[in-house]
Amino acid sequence: MRFSAFASRNSKELLRDPLSLVFSIGLPLFLLVLVAVLNRSLPPVEIFKIENFAPGTAVFGFSFLTLFSGMLIGKDRTTSFLVRLFASPLTASDFLFGYSLPLLPIALMQAVVFFITAFFFGLPVTASVLLTLLVLVPAAVLFIGFGLLFGCLFTDKQVGGVFSLFVWLTTFLSGQWLPLDMVGGPIKKIAYALPFAHAVDAAKVALAGNYSAIIPHLLWVIGYAVIVFIIAIWAFRKRMKA
Amino acid sequence: MTTAIQTINLTKKFKNRTAVDSLNLSIEKGELFALLGLNGAGKTTCIKMLCCLLSPTSGDAVLLGDSILEQPAAVKQKINISPQETAVAPNLTVRENLELIARIYGCNKSEARSKADEIMQSVGLSYRSKDRAKTLSGGLQRRLSIAMALISNPEIAFLDEPTLGLDVVARRELWKVMRGLKGRVTMVLTTHYLEEAEALSDRIGILHDGRLKALGTAEQLKQETGKTSFEDAFIALAETEAQP
Numbered sequence: 001m002r003f004s005a006f007a008s009r010n011s012k013e014l015l016r017d018p019l020s021l022v023f024s025i026g027l028p029l030f031l032l033v034l035v036a037v038l039n040r041s042l043p044p045v046e047i048f049k050i051e052n053f054a055p056g057t058a059v060f061g062f063s064f065l066t067l068f069s070g071m072l073i074g075k076d077r078t079t080s081f082l083v084r085l086f087a088s089p090l091t092a093s094d095f096l097f098g099y100s101l102p103l104l105p106i107a108l109m110q111a112v113v114f115f116i117t118a119f120f121f122g123l124p125v126t127a128s129v130l131l132t133l134l135v136l137v138p139a140a141v142l143f144i145g146f147g148l149l150f151g152c153l154f155t156d157k158q159v160g161g162v163f164s165l166f167v168w169l170t171t172f173l174s175g176q177w178l179p180l181d182m183v184g185g186p187i188k189k190i191a192y193a194l195p196f197a198h199a200v201d202a203a204k205v206a207l208a209g210n211y212s213a214i215i216p217h218l219l220w221v222i223g224y225a226v227i228v229f230i231i232a233i234w235a236f237r238k239r240m241k242a
Numbered sequence: 243m244t245t246a247i248q249t250i251n252l253t254k255k256f257k258n259r260t261a262v263d264s265l266n267l268s269i270e271k272g273e274l275f276a277l278l279g280l281n282g283a284g285k286t287t288c289i290k291m292l293c294c295l296l297s298p299t300s301g302d303a304v305l306l307g308d309s310i311l312e313q314p315a316a317v318k319q320k321i322n323i324s325p326q327e328t329a330v331a332p333n334l335t336v337r338e339n340l341e342l343i344a345r346i347y348g349c350n351k352s353e354a355r356s357k358a359d360e361i362m363q364s365v366g367l368s369y370r371s372k373d374r375a376k377t378l379s380g381g382l383q384r385r386l387s388i389a390m391a392l393i394s395n396p397e398i399a400f401l402d403e404p405t406l407g408l409d410v411v412a413r414r415e416l417w418k419v420m421r422g423l424k425g426r427v428t429m430v431l432t433t434h435y436l437e438e439a440e441a442l443s444d445r446i447g448i449l450h451d452g453r454l455k456a457l458g459t460a461e462q463l464k465q466e467t468g469k470t471s472f473e474d475a476f477i478a479l480a481e482t483e484a485q486p
Binding site for chain 2: 001002005006008009012013016017075079080081083084085086087088089090091241
């Protein structure tokens with residue numbers, strides 16, 4: 001009950017801020033439509049084909065979950081709201097789930113909106129889309145974990161700045177805009193040592209129906225999500241005791 | 243009378259600075275105890291330790307039989323706090339803020355709703371129940387923050403400068419609420435408004451450099467210092483060691 005009351009509060013805080021929805025759905029959707037339209041009128045580019053770009057857009061959209069969770073925790077810290085909650089019977093796991101779980105339905109909503117839009121631009125309506133939504137869940141959790149971590153380490157104002165760098169890095173290293181095979185060399189190695197390109201690739205192969213190729217990519221994402229959450233929990237507990 | 247709060251050599255050190263130094267204090271159940279001191283005297287650090295927000299460097303405190311070191315979860319169930327800064331959820335309505343805290347402390351939805359009605363009535367927030375907290379004035383947000391500290395029916399309430407920023411009428415209304423709770427709820431109040439401490443508290447403790455410098459009723463402290471006003475008595479006690 002405690003956890004669900006807290007989670008419900010966090011949902012309301014997020015969804016009642018119209019900017020949240022504009023940024024998390026509106027901006028990626030605009031890019032998706034723009035690229036789909038350009039790809040129709042210009043000579044087609046492989047990475048901008050709708051079946052490649054839609055999964056990347058979903059992962060890009062998830063990066064806003066990092067911003068929201070980080071800002072929410074950062075704001076709660078700076079306004080002393082978290083002091084009040086730390087003095088309450090809420091436990092560390094109540095906080096963790098209370099901050100994380102309300103973002104998962106938002107992530108699902110984002111991905112569904114992007115794929116429905118992609119159908120209008122030629123993405124085939126197949127059962128693979130449902131599997132792709134499932135494959136995207138660990139990526140959503142990963143981005144939420146980064147938000148928890150940033151919220152513990154930075155104030156709400158600092159989170160905005162850190163996010164700018166984070167979103168640039170994740171987008172660049174996910175291979176959504178620039179084919180990593182074309183870039184090659186150390187950048188490709190770095191990109192595949194991190195989870196973002198794997199998150200996009202897992203969704204792409206799931207969408208293409210190449211199911212056997214999903215697991216290796218997904219393991220990278222799940223592994224990183226676990227590590228990021230462990231660090232976030234450590235930072236949060238430290239913050240509670242401080 | 244039963245002891246609500248007993249501190250045993252409670253100490254907090256930050257690097258080379260001792261914020262609270264071997265505090266031994268006993269507060270009775272139902273008592274309204276004012277903890278006074280100049281800025282940096284250690285009041286907020288003391289309250290944070292008693293609320294299990296900060297671990298003591300040494301010593302302990304027992305709140306209604308539970309140690310802050312050994313049974314923090316049990317302590318947290320019995321207490322509530324109104325932090326120094328206003329602490330409300332900005333995008334939630336007044337009612338939602340109150341119901342949130344009630345539910346965190348174990349109420350079901352209908353209990354939380356009726357408790358919210360009750361507390362809004364007593365602090366004069368009913369007419370703004372549907373408004374989001376961020377649309378309230380600073381004073382009303384403060385009132386809401388205090389109501390959130392009281393809605394869980396805490397056995398011990400820590401009120402850290404609760405009337406800061408309230409206008410005179412709102413402050414008097416809150417005094418009325420606090421007077422009504424006296425005897426039922428143990429309250430630890432910090433404030434810079436000396437007339438507030440004098441008017442409301444059963445006993446006053448004055449902290450200076452983390453040490454308990456004086457303890458007694460406002461009248462006793464005036465007699466101890468030979469001053470006719472409580473403000474003069476406070477200045478005499480709080481500044482003694484600061485002078486060369």
